[in-house]
Amino acid sequence: MSLTGFASPWWFLLLIAVAAVAVGYVLAQRARRKRTMRFANLDLLEKVAPKSQGWVRHLPAVLIVLSLLLLTVALAGPTAEQKVPRNRATVMLVIDVSLSMEATDVLPTRLQAAQEAATSFARNMTPGINLGLISFAGTATVLVNPTTDRNGVIKAIENLKLAQSTATGEGIFAALQSVESFSSVVGGADGPPPARIVLMSDGKQTVPEDLYAARGGYTAAQAAKQAGVPISSISFGTTHGSVDIDGKAQPVSVDDESLREIARLSGGDFYKAASAEELKKVYADLGEQIGYELKDADASKPWVVVGTLILMLGAAASLFFGQRLP
Structure with a gap:
């Protein structure tokens, strides 16, 4: 000891x-x-x-x-340093559902592998964490507001549907809005609970094309930094992914650079996952990091x-x- x-x-x-x-x-x-x-x-x-x-x-x-x-x-x-579950925190899981997630470079598809890993992440999250879910393609949709009920989050993950375009900034802004609304309700004498965004995407932002635009990913990351909400970004996929559009194969290479920069600008961490197993490990590591904290205990x-x-x-x-x- x-x-x-x-x-x-x-x-x-x-x-x-x-x-x-x-x-x-x-x-x-x-x-x-x-x-x-x-x-x-x-x-x-x-x-x-x-x-x-x-x-x-x-x-x-x-x-x-x-x-x-x-x-x-x-x-x-x-006293000794011990790992104890967090009883007060908010986590927004933001998942890319653009058409590129249909690529099969990660079997069976990027989306199905992401759903399986995200489900495991939600199921294993410590009970005291308030977990919410947002999907984004051309726009962002709040599927589940922060809650300790995991069943709703898991069901929403299972029902994710693909759509056109990738508006990464919209996904981040929607998460920040959800965190702010939830914090205004549960914040007490101790202030709002700590919050984090877990962003998983496989491609480059397309709406808008400029990441520094008013609703761009980099601008959203800077807003997250000002709000004190770090982003743990996960770049998921490989450089040789492709999807079939109108009978023609379109390359959908993963964009590590922008996701790494989003994490840096927000004060968070960047993770790379090129396979389903790597993605599961990333989510497991994040679950440990987010769900537990080290404290001096008796x-x-x-x-x-x-x-x-x-x-x-x-x-x-x-x-x-x-x-x-x-």
């Missing part, structure tokens, strides 16, 4: 008393030996005295002192348990070797 500190370190003052007990035991043993040597007839003592138990007779005292040390540490309130229980067990062993050893409690 790696300790990070103690909640009540002043309890360590009890170690003075523990040390006094240990010193008192040693002095008592020496005094007892001196009395024995002074008044006993050594020849007679060797004949009638039981055979000495040696160091074993000190075992009960050693165990009891050790237990007092451990229990003192427990009273001092040791770690005294192991010290109490071990200290109590050793104290019981000390008492048992005293009864066994000395037929009495110390």
Whole structure:
């Protein structure tokens, strides 16, 4: 166990008393030996005295002192860094449903692989997270507002439909609006809950073509930065994807550059997934990162348990070797 500190370190003052007990035991043993040597007839003592138990007779005292040390540490309130579920956060899952998601470079299709991974992400998200869902193609649609009910999100993911164009900025702006509306309702004395956008897309923005336009992806990412809502962007697909449009194969190469820049501008992280398995791993990593946080939590229980067990062993050893409690 790696300790990070103690909640009540002043309890360590009890170690003075523990040390006094240990010193008192040693002095008592020496005094007892001196009395024995002074008044006993050594020849007679060797004949009638039981055979000495040696160091074993000190075992009960050693165990009891050790237990007092451990229990003192427990009273001092040791803390350790532990992973605990978040109870208050908002996550907007924003999924690209443009026609390029029909490409089969990721089997069975990009969309089906994305649906499976997103479903697993929603199902495994910690209960305290409020999860919402937005799909976007030429426009953005809020399918599920932030909620702790996973069934609605999962059903909406299963019913995603493809459409023309890619308006990445609209998807981000819709997510920011949803976060703001939800935060205004649930925000209390502690302020609005922390929020994050998980953006998954496979292609370059087409509406508008300029990413720095008023409704462009880069402008939306800058707005997310100002709102304190980082974007975790996932670039999904390969450079050799294609879709059939009017009987003609059209290349739909994944656009890593713009999604990486969106993450950077928002203060978030960029992820690359070129296969269904890689996408599942990305979502799993995000689930751990978003759903849990590291906190200094109470770690005294192991010290109490071990200290109590050793104290019981000390008492048992005293009864066994000395037929009495110390």
